[in-house]
Amino acid sequence: MRIRSGGRDDVPLLMAFGDEAVAWMNSRGNTQQWGTEPWTGNAKREEGFLARADTGGMRILEDEDGTPLGAMVITEQRQEYVPAVDERELYVNFLISSRRHSGRGVGRALIERAKQEAAERGIDLIRVDCWAGEEGNLVKVYESYGFTRVQEFKVGEWPGMLLAMRLSESPVGERASGERPAGG
Numbered sequence: 001m002r003i004r005s006g007g008r009d010d011v012p013l014l015m016a017f018g019d020e021a022v023a024w025m026n027s028r029g030n031t032q033q034w035g036t037e038p039w040t041g042n043a044k045r046e047e048g049f050l051a052r053a054d055t056g057g058m059r060i061l062e063d064e065d066g067t068p069l070g071a072m073v074i075t076e077q078r079q080e081y082v083p084a085v086d087e088r089e090l091y092v093n094f095l096i097s098s099r100r101h102s103g104r105g106v107g108r109a110l111i112e113r114a115k116q117e118a119a120e121r122g123i124d125l126i127r128v129d130c131w132a133g134e135e136g137n138l139v140k141v142y143e144s145y146g147f148t149r150v151q152e153f154k155v156g157e158w159p160g161m162l163l164a165m166r167l168s169e170s171p172v173g174e175r176a177s178g179e180r181p182a183g184g
Helices: 008-027 043-053 106-121 133-144
Strands: 002-005 058-062 068-075 089-097 125-131 148-155 158-166
Touching (some): 002 106, 008 043, 008 058, 008 068, 008 089, 068 106, 089 106, 106 125, 133 148
Parallel strands (some): 089 125
Antiparallel strands (some): 002 058, 058 068, 068 089, 125 158
16 A cells, blocks of 8 residues: 545545445444535535645555555644644544445554654644544544544534544554554
């Protein structure tokens, strides 16, 4: 697997990943996390991804043959609905994997890349927020990546969890050194 920088041309890919995720979540009874409508054709969502593409923090994980497996957007800007911190941070603004390639370590590989980029920038703190419904199943996934819970929050009726990771507190084998393979 390899990770490349993404841009505006990758927005349809992210929209398609979202379509897959919404269909999968809805088939499991989860209609609250990302709603029930496909992302493709949603002008507001597309506009948001175009703006994210312009940040320079979009990363696309591909298989050896160039097949896209997942995507992430990282910035040094937190989401507006979470509290600020008094230090630089790398914020995972978006993370998704293709449902067709689940179970291949896509999310973990992208988080490893975020750790590497944070270390390269001299940043010790990485934060992310996620859906906290369904008994916190997604929160548990982020915890398996090395994040710890910071605080619960709500955006309207949408339950969320803010999580954080300090690179200085990662075990030696997990530090972002750039030496681990992308498939981590």
